[in-house]
Structure formats: C-alpha cells, structure tokens
Amino acid sequence: METVLSGIRSTGHLHLGNYFGAIRNFVKMQHEHRCYFFIADYHSLTTHPAPGDLHRNVRQVLVEYLAAGIDPEVATLYIQSDVPEVAELYLLLNMNAYKGELERCTSFKEKVRKQPDNVNAGLLTYPVLMAADIIIHRATKVPVGKDQEQHLEMARTFANRFNRLYKVDYFPAPYAFNFDNELVKVPGLDGSTKMGKSEAEGNAIFLADEPGAIRKKVMRATTDSGPGIPGEEMSQPVENLFNLMRLVSTADTVEHFLESFQQATIRYGDMKKQLAEDMIRFTAPLRERILELEADTDYLKKVAGMGAEKARESARKTIREVREIIGFKPF
Numbered sequence: 001m002e003t004v005l006s007g008i009r010s011t012g013h014l015h016l017g018n019y020f021g022a023i024r025n026f027v028k029m030q031h032e033h034r035c036y037f038f039i040a041d042y043h044s045l046t047t048h049p050a051p052g053d054l055h056r057n058v059r060q061v062l063v064e065y066l067a068a069g070i071d072p073e074v075a076t077l078y079i080q081s082d083v084p085e086v087a088e089l090y091l092l093l094n095m096n097a098y099k100g101e102l103e104r105c106t107s108f109k110e111k112v113r114k115q116p117d118n119v120n121a122g123l124l125t126y127p128v129l130m131a132a133d134i135i136i137h138r139a140t141k142v143p144v145g146k147d148q149e150q151h152l153e154m155a156r157t158f159a160n161r162f163n164r165l166y167k168v169d170y171f172p173a174p175y176a177f178n179f180d181n182e183l184v185k186v187p188g189l190d191g192s193t194k195m196g197k198s199e200a201e202g203n204a205i206f207l208a209d210e211p212g213a214i215r216k217k218v219m220r221a222t223t224d225s226g227p228g229i230p231g232e233e234m235s236q237p238v239e240n241l242f243n244l245m246r247l248v249s250t251a252d253t254v255e256h257f258l259e260s261f262q263q264a265t266i267r268y269g270d271m272k273k274q275l276a277e278d279m280i281r282f283t284a285p286l287r288e289r290i291l292e293l294e295a296d297t298d299y300l301k302k303v304a305g306m307g308a309e310k311a312r313e314s315a316r317k318t319i320r321e322v323r324e325i326i327g328f329k330p331f
C-alpha cells in the first residue's frame with residue numbers, strides 16, 4: 001500500500017479540469033491506498049482573500065470534493081490550515097530552497113506576469129509549501145493534472161536535498177500520478193489549452209453549473225471559421241472541443257463528429273449542442289449532491305474534524321522525527 005496525497009486551492013468552484021486532472025484519480029485510489037486529500041487554504045492567501053470569502057471558498061471546495069466521490073470514512077479529507085505542522089515543515093524546508101530555482105519556476109513567472117503588484121514571498125515559496133504538504137505524510141503518489149508536473153519535480157528536489165543534507169533516507173520521492181499514465185490537461189472553452197478557474201469568463205465548466213449555464217458557455221465556445229476542405233488539419237479550438245467530448249461523450253458520438261469533421265460536413269453548432277447535453281448529463285448527479293451537501297453544516301463539520309484529527313496524527317509523527325534528524329533536542 002502506498003501513500004497518496006493531493007490537494008486543491010480553495011479559490012473557487014471545482015471545474016471539469018480539476019475533476020478529470022485530479023479528483024477522478026483520487027476517487028479510484030481511495031480504497032486501495034492510504035489516501036490524503038486536502039484543501040489548500042494557506043496557498044490561497046497569496047491573493048489576499050477577504051476573511052469571509054476564504055471561509056466560504058473552503059466550505060465550497062469541501063462540499064464539491066465530497067460530491068465528487070471522496071469518502072471521508074476511507075480517505076483522510078482535511079483542511080490544510082487545520083494542520084499547522086505543515087507550516088513548520090514549510091519553514092524548515094525553506095532554509096534549503098534557493099531563490100534562483102524558485103524564480104525559475106514556470107507558475108511563479110506566470111504569477112509575476114499576472115499580478116505584478118503582488119509578488120509576495122508566499123508566491124515565490126509556493127512550491128516549498130506544496131512540497132511540505134506532500135512529504136509531511138511521506139506520500140509517494142500525487143494525482144494531479146499536467147500543470148503540476150514541475151511542482152512535483154521541485155518537491156522531489158526538496159525531499160532529496162533534505163535526505164542528503166542530513167545523511168538520512170527519510171523522505172521518499174513523490175511523483176505526479178495518473179491512472180492512465182499520461183498526466184491530463186483539460187482544455188478550456190475559450191480556445192486556450194487549459195481549463196482554469198482564474199482564466200477568462202466562460203473558459204471553465206464548473207461541477208455546480210446549472211444546465212442553462214453549461215449550454216450557454218458551450219454554445220459560445222471558440223471554434224474556427226468552419227469546416228474547410230476534407231482532410232484539413234484541425235485548429236486548436238476545435239481540437240479542444242473534441243478533447244472535451246472524449247471526456248464526457250460516448251465513443252460513438254466522438255466518432256460520428258470526427259467523421260463529419262474529416263468529410264468537412266461538420267456543423268460546429270450541432271457538435272456543441274451534443275457536447276453541452278453530455279456535459280449536463282455528466283455533471284447532473286454531482287450537482288445534485290453538491291446542493292444536498294451545501295445544506296448539511298453538521299455533516300461538513302464532522303468531516304472536517306475527523307480529517308483534521310487523522311491528518312495531524314500523521315503530521316505530528318513526521319515533525320517529531322524531522323526535529324530529531326535536524327538536531328532539535330529537548331533539555
């Protein structure tokens with residue numbers, strides 16, 4: 001049995017990218033491995049959310065995680081800030097993380113571009129906190145989407161560096177994981193190759209979206225100027241639509257539209273109509289569960305409490321051992 005861990009920032013509703021990139025994998029793994037799933041609320045502070053929004057977002061992500069099928073009786077489902085040991089490990093790992101390598105991180109460079117007025121130290125050391133999240137439970141498998149690959153590489157660097165510095169074999173190396181081997185990158189509806197919650201309006205389909213909202217977004221999705229000649233190469237936006245269709249539609253449906261694309265008889269409007277209906281069918285049971293769970297504060301409280309207790313037990317053990325390795329000794 002291996003230890004599996006994954007997390008998600010508490011910055012808004014979960015979308016199909018989160019679901020297919022990460023959550024679907026957790027759900028498959030929870031009965032076979034020692035699994036930890038957490039809500040990264042410390043991480044969300046890099047953008048300075050208002051206190052009321054912070055709590056609302058954490059609650060929402062918890063609801064949506066549960067609705068997506070994570071079983072808190074089997075897996076340990078917790079909120080990052082309920083486990084302050086993570087912050088201690090983050091501090092310790094920071095002593096051994098270098099400015100140059102952190103500045104070279106793609107996600108950091110992207111944030112500098114997107115929020116030039118708020119390039120805080122938390123943003124720079126984001127991968128260190130992420131490494132702490134993972135290695136605090138000494139996890140080896142981390143189900144994530146393709147966009148997190150570099151962060152996982154950095155987590156391995158920090159884990160290995162700790163081992164080398166203290167001449168121990170304490171932290172195992174964590175790897176990004178997907179059931180189908182290839183890490184997933186779910187495209188957006190705006191023609192971009194990534195569905196993301198902070199991307200342009202209309203880029204993402206959220207698990208909690210109502211059917212009307214899904215239809216509207218899908219019908220507005222970017223395509224191209226229409227079918228050209230038979231056998232013509234597919235443009236990126238159209239390829240995105242096919243990739244989304246592969247996630248939610250039957251193989252026959254995908255095949256049907258692919259054929260009509262190849263013959264240049266495709267009508268993007270028809271394809272979008274079908275895609276929207278298939279997305280609605282796919283998300284409907286999730287949305288129903290979300291609505292049920294949203295109202296059940298007692299249950300959410302119970303889940304969060306149970307998760308915090310289990311996660312802290314594991315984190316405390318690691319911190320005790322790490323302190324000993326580093327040389328902190330009680331008098």
Ligand code: TYM
Nearest residue numbers: 006007008009017018021022040130144145184185186195
């Ligand atoms: P976050 O919150 O941006 O995304 C959560 C998970 O969803 C995946 N994902 C996608 N996968 C495929 N296609 C997409 N379009 C797509 N968009 C998002 C992400 O890859 C991720 O798996 N840094 C992390 C949160 C985190 C974490 C961790 C994850 C903090 N500590 C420790 C794993 C382990 C993040 O921002 O994910």
